[in-house]
Each structure stands twice: as structure tokens, then as C-alpha cells.
Amino acid sequence: MDVPAIEVRGLSKRYGEGEAGVDALKGVDMRIAPGEVVGLIGPSGSGKSTLLKCLGAVIEPTGGYMALGGRTVFDGGWKIRDLRSLRRDNIGFVFQAPYLIPFLDVTDNVALLPMLAGKSNREARRQAAELLEALDVGHRAKAAPSELSGGEQQRVAIARALVNRPPVVLADEPTAPLDSERALNVMRILNRMAEQYRTAIIVVTHDEKIIPTFRRLYRIRDGRTFEEAGEGRAT
Amino acid sequence: MISLAGRDILHHWAKYVFTGVGLGLLIGVTLSMAGIYRGMVDDAQVLLRSSGADIWAVQQETLGPYAEPSNLRDDAYRAILGIPGVAEASNVTYLTMQIRQGERDVRVMAVGFEPGRPGEPPFLVAGRRIARSHYEVVADVRTGFRLGERVRIRRHEYEVVGLTRRMVSSSGDPMVFLPLKDAQEAQFLKDNDAIVNERARTASNPALNRPGVPGLLDAILASQTASRSVNAVLVRVASGHEAEQVAENIRRWKHLEAYTRAQMEEILVAKLIETSARQIATFLVILAIVSAAIVSFIIYTMTLGKLRELAVLKLIGTPNRTIAAMILQQSLGLGLIGFVIGKTVATLWAPYFPKYVLLLPGDAVRGLAATIVVCAIASLLAIRVALKVDPATAIGG
Numbered sequence: 204m205d206v207p208a209i210e211v212r213g214l215s216k217r218y219g220e221g222e223a224g225v226d227a228l229k230g231v232d233m234r235i236a237p238g239e240v241v242g243l244i245g246p247s248g249s250g251k252s253t254l255l256k257c258l259g260a261v262i263e264p265t266g267g268y269m270a271l272g273g274r275t276v277f278d279g280g281w282k283i284r285d286l287r288s289l290r291r292d293n294i295g296f297v298f299q300a301p302y303l304i305p306f307l308d309v310t311d312n313v314a315l316l317p318m319l320a321g322k323s324n325r326e327a328r329r330q331a332a333e334l335l336e337a338l339d340v341g342h343r344a345k346a347a348p349s350e351l352s353g354g355e356q357q358r359v360a361i362a363r364a365l366v367n368r369p370p371v372v373l374a375d376e377p378t379a380p381l382d383s384e385r386a387l388n389v390m391r392i393l394n395r396m397a398e399q400y401r402t403a404i405i406v407v408t409h410d411e412k413i414i415p416t417f418r419r420l421y422r423i424r425d426g427r428t429f430e431e432a433g434e435g436r437a438t
Numbered sequence: 439m440i441s442l443a444g445r446d447i448l449h450h451w452a453k454y455v456f457t458g459v460g461l462g463l464l465i466g467v468t469l470s471m472a473g474i475y476r477g478m479v480d481d482a483q484v485l486l487r488s489s490g491a492d493i494w495a496v497q498q499e500t501l502g503p504y505a506e507p508s509n510l511r512d513d514a515y516r517a518i519l520g521i522p523g524v525a526e527a528s529n530v531t532y533l534t535m536q537i538r539q540g541e542r543d544v545r546v547m548a549v550g551f552e553p554g555r556p557g558e559p560p561f562l563v564a565g566r567r568i569a570r571s572h573y574e575v576v577a578d579v580r581t582g583f584r585l586g587e588r589v590r591i592r593r594h595e596y597e598v599v600g601l602t603r604r605m606v607s608s609s610g611d612p613m614v615f616l617p618l619k620d621a622q623e624a625q626f627l628k629d630n631d632a633i634v635n636e637r638a639r640t641a642s643n644p645a646l647n648r649p650g651v652p653g654l655l656d657a658i659l660a661s662q663t664a665s666r667s668v669n670a671v672l673v674r675v676a677s678g679h680e681a682e683q684v685a686e687n688i689r690r691w692k693h694l695e696a697y698t699r700a701q702m703e704e705i706l707v708a709k710l711i712e713t714s715a716r717q718i719a720t721f722l723v724i725l726a727i728v729s730a731a732i733v734s735f736i737i738y739t740m741t742l743g744k745l746r747e748l749a750v751l752k753l754i755g756t757p758n759r760t761i762a763a764m765i766l767q768q769s770l771g772l773g774l775i776g777f778v779i780g781k782t783v784a785t786l787w788a789p790y791f792p793k794y795v796l797l798l799p800g801d802a803v804r805g806l807a808a809t810i811v812v813c814a815i816a817s818l819l820a821i822r823v824a825l826k827v828d829p830a831t832a833i834g835g
């Protein structure tokens with residue numbers, strides 16, 4: 204395996220102090236290659252969201268090591284100052300709910316990210332349009348988010364996560380609100396994008412419909428990760 | 439980069455416009471208050487300028503004739519004419535009264551003047567100057583009188599022969615100019631019953647009604663009913679003389695108080711209008727606080743309604759300064775909408791105020807600056823909340 208997109212060793216996270224503290228992660232190890240789509244599964248309260256937040260540099264781990272694309276991000280403490288720029292340039296997020304910005308149209312919801320990264324409005328909108336087209340929502344480019352169906356909104360959210368071509372995409376239950384066919388469609392899109400852009404994608408889920416699509420899975424139990432082979436069924 | 443604030447304003451335009459209208463009405467009231475004050479100062483200056491006087495000679499130890507009552511004998515002006523540097527001196531009377539016009543009472547300041555001398559209204563917008571020495575008046579258009587109309591002042595009917603504009607007293611009452619003799623009579627003459635009573639009393643006084651001295655009683659009665667007082671003498675200074683020097687001579691030799699135009703302006707603006715100015719200033723401060731509270735409340739609640747979006751914006755890498763700028767711009771945008779509406783309504787409703795409202799461009803600029811400052815301060819609370827939003831909340835549990 205060449206330089207992993209995500210490498211995590213002995214990552215821990217403790218919420219709170221002393222007696223009342225909760226050890227949400229007790230030693231997580233992960234290695235994910237560019238272009239790989241892996242599932243992260245486990246019962247409720249097992250620490251899936253916590254792990255995703257640590258990987259996304261949204262909350263600070265308590266200990267351990269974390270690198271993105273071979274660059275050390277965390278090693279007992281943050282090794283990078285500007286976490287917001289790190290997120291903007293390296294990590295795409297897809298949430299259970301799409302959380303689009305209601306006062307921006309579909310194109311600008313996606314184009315906002317390249318704009319924040321310093322691209323011209325024209326270039327940013329061009330990139331957004333291209334991706335929206337690839338995700339089959341190009342025809343809704345001028346619509347307001349509130350005018351879209353749930354599935355369309357989720358595809359726009361995926362476009363937003365991918366538009367800056369981040370090496371890593373973190374998706375927290377992205378198919379939860381969707382029916383079986385749409386859920387599989389989202390997985391098909393993620394797999395295609397991963398292949399096309401060499402993006403490493405972690406999908407947190409307990410959605411039985413999509414679990415068989417992963418080639419590789421991490422099961423999280425009691426704050427620790429266990430690697431499993433998946434069925435890797437074609438979507 | 440697109441304007442996040444602008445997009446949000448467009449998305450919630452109805453809310454912005456409604457709040458902007460409310461704020462705008464407040465700002466309109468604020469600008470009008472300032473305009474009313476400016477109007478009072480301007481009225482006072484017009485009053486002084488249009489009198490054509492350089493010096494006001496009034497009763498000793500009074501601030502007359504506008505700020506305090508003042509009474510002089512109507513021959514005092516002759517003595518003043520003898521002072522070097524005095525080009526003209528004329529008697530004037532001022533009396534605030536109600537005049538009946540059909541169904542309504544009009545509150546006016548009746549000015550008695552001697553035609554062709556200082557105190558005469560300087561320009562007319564309609565009609566002619568007073569030509570006869572009795573029973574004609576020139577009225578300010580604000581009285582609502584029309585040319586040719588007959589109005590009753592005390593015992594006599596007068597014909598309105600001319601109209602002036604912007605001639606109001608320091609309390610904003612429109613002026614009515616009438617010949618000095620008529621005005622003196624209106625101000626100082628007793629009513630018929632009083633005259634009859636007094637005549638009877640005088641006639642029954644044996645010391646005054648002497649059989650051996652015919653004509654004495656008649657002379658006494660005539661002097662009792664004559665009106666010999668005026669309120670001020672207006673003095674025009676000859677060129678080449680200092681007003682203050684002439685005023686000083688009047689004070690020293692004639693046992694009168696004399697004010698130059700600068701001193702009169704000081705009395706009117708600084709003393710008479712000062713309380714109103716403080717009242718208005720207090721009002722302005724309250725309105726500024728109320729406006730700040732409204733803007734703050736609206737921006738704050740709108741920010742609370744966007745916490746999720748703010749978390750997402752932060753998560754995807756929007757810098758704090760972009761988020762703070764967005765809220766600041768929204769606040770300023772609201773202020774700007776309010777200011778434009780406020781300036782518009784203040785201009786539209788200014789003519790309907792009973793008093794002159796003078797909207798100075800300088801006051802509008804100051805109002806705009808104050809709006810910007812108030813809105814900037816009002817956005818601070820919302821910015822504080824927005825910056826505290828945790829991006830992790832976008833991901834959820």
C-alpha cells in the first residue's frame with residue numbers, strides 16, 4: 204500500500220474529567236488507502252461519531268496519532284495550527300441530514316467551498332456545475348435547497364463534500380433518510396467518486412441495505428476498532 | 439466570493455423590509471426631531487433678520503420683547519434718534535393672541551409696526567403692503583388667511599391685504615402685521631365696559647370734575663384711554679458705526695436695555711430654545727437606544743435561527759472573520775434600509791408639521807453615521823453567539 208490517505212494509531216478520546224469522564228475511544232487503529240471506501244459500523248453509543256469528529260479535526264483527541272495523506276495532523280496534540288483551512292482543503296463532510304445553506308442556491312451551496320479556498324466565482328461555479336452534473340442534479344442548479352427532494356439534497360451535499368477534491372471524505376449515516384434504492388444510489392456515487400478522484404471515504408452506517416457494498420469494514424465496539432472483510436457487492 | 443449577508447437578506451427579504459420599515463419610521467422620527475430643532479433656530483434667525491433691526495431697545499432689566507414682556511413709552515424712540523449712529527428708530531408691539539377665522543381659532547403673534555420703518559415685513563408673497571393707516575393687515579400664509587378675507591382682531595374687523603412667508607414668532611405662531619396704532623389699541627386699550635366704568639369713576643371724582651375748569655375732565659378722559667406704550671424700539675444703525683457702541687450709548691443715556699442682533703440671537707437660541715434643544719437631545723438618545731435594541735434583537739434572533747448553518751459553514755472551513763462580517767453586514771444592511779426609509783418619510787411628512795421642519799443635509803449625514811455606529815454595536819451580541827457555535831454540532835451524535 205502506498206502512502207495511506209488516513210492513518211490512525213492508538214487514537215483515544217475521553218469526554219469530561221475525572222470520575223464523570225467517558226472514554227468514547229480507547230485505542231483506534233485504521234489505515235485507509237486513497238480511492239478506498241470503507242464502512243464504519245457499530246451499535247449506538249460505540250463512538251462512531253466521535254471517531255469521525257476526531258478524523259475531521261472538529262474535536263481534539265485525547266491521545267494517539269493521526270495522519271492525513273502522510274502528513275501528521277495529531278500526535279499527542281495538534282500538529283497543525285489552522286484546523287479550519289485543514290478541513291476546507293482536505294476533508295469533505297456528508298451528514299445524515301444534508302444541512303444545505305438555505306439562502307444559497309444549489310450551485311452556490313457547492314461553489315462556496317472553492318470560493319472559500321480562493322477560487323474565482325466563475326471557476327468555483329464551473330467546478331460545482333460539473334460535479335452537480337455528474338451527480339445527476341445539474342438540472343436543479345438554480346433551485347433553492349428547500350425546493351429539492353431528500354435524495355436530491357443529499358446528492359448536492361455529496362457534491363459539496365467532493366468539490367474541493369479532498370483526499371478524505373467523512374460521511375455520517377448519509378443514507379439514513381433515504382429509501383433502499385436511493386441509499387444504494389448514493390453508495391454507487393460515492394464508490395464512483397472514490398475511484399475517479401482517488402478519494403478515501405469513510406461511511407458511518409448501521410444501514411443493513413448498504414453494509415454489503417463495502418469491501419472492507421471497521422467494526423467499533425467498546426471504543427476499539429476491529430477490521431473485517433466485507434462482501435464488496437457491486438452497487 | 440459571494441456576499442453571504444446579501445444572499446441571506448434576499449432570502450429573508452420580507453423580514454428585512456418589515457423590520458427596515460419599522461426602523462425607518464423610528465429614524466424618520468429622529469430626523470424630524472432634529473429638523474424641528476433646526477427649524478426653531480432658523481425661525482428665530484429669520485425673525486431677527488426680517489425685522490430689519492440692528493439693535494432692539496427694550497424695557498430696562500428685561501430680555502424683551504420676544505423672551506420677556508417689555509413696555510416702553512411710545513416717545514422713547516425720539517430720544518434714541520438723537521444718539522449718534524442711529525439711522526432709524528421705530529416703535530413695534532408684539533402680542534400673542536387668538537384670532538377667530540370662521541369655525542377655528544388661529545393663534546398668531548400680532549405685530550404692530552410703522553409702515554416704511556424697521557419692523558415692516560420685508561417681502562410679500564402675495565397682495566400689497568399696508569396702505570391705509572387702519573384696519574388692514576399682512577398675514578403669514580401659515581395663518582391660513584386669504585387675500586381679501588376679513589378677520590376680527592379685538593374690536594375691529596381687518597382686511598387681509600398681503601401675505602408673507604416664514605414669518606413666525608419664536609414659539610412658532612404665524613405673524614399678523616398691522617398698523618402700530620391699531621396694534622397698540624388691541625394690546626393696551628380697555629374694553630368698552632371698563633372704559634364706561636372708568637369714565638363714570640373719573641367723572642364722579644370732584645377733584646377732576648371741577649365746575650370751574652371746563653375741558654379738564656375731557657382731557658383726563660382722553661389721556662386715560664390713549665395707548666402710549668410699545669414693546670420695543672427697533673434701531674437701524676447708520677453705516678460706519680458699530681452696533682455694540684450705539685447699543686452701549688442707548689443703555690447708558692436712555693435708561694433702556696439694548697441688544698444687538700448677536701445678543702438677541704443668543705437670547706432666542708441659547709435661552710429660549712435651549713430647553714427644547716435639551717428635550718430633543720434626550721429624545722434622540724432614547725430613539726438611538728430603541729433603534730439599537732430593535733436591530734440587536736432582530737439580528738440576534740436571526741442568528742439564533744441560523745446556528746445549524748453557521749456550524750456547517752464553520753465545519754467546511756469558513757473563517758471567523760467571514761462569519762462576523764456576514765452578521766455585521768446584515769446589521770448594516772438593515773440600518774441602511776431603515777435610513778433610506780427614514781430619510782424618505784421624514785422628507786415626505788415634513789411639510790405636514792405645524793412648525794417649520796428644516797432637514798439639513800449635515801444632519802442626515804450625522805444620522806447615517808449614528809445609524810452605522812448603532813447597527814455595528816447592535817451586531818456585537820449576535821457575532822459573539824455566532825463565533826461560539828461549535829462546528830461539531832453540525833455532525834451531530
Ligand SMILES: Nc1ncnc2c1ncn2[C@@H]1O[C@H](COP(=O)(O)OP(=O)(O)O)[C@@H](O)[C@H]1O
Pocket residue numbers: 218219225226227245246247248249250251252253254835
Ligand atoms: N459531547 C459529549 N460529551 C460527553 N459524552 C459524549 C459526547 N459525545 C458523545 N459522548 C459519549 O461518547 C460515547 C460515544 O458517542 P458517539 O460517538 O456519539 O457514538 P455513536 O455515534 O456511535 O452513537 C457515548 O457514550 C456518548 O454518550
Ligand SMILES: [Mg+2]
Pocket residue numbers: 251252834835
Ligand atoms: Mg452517531
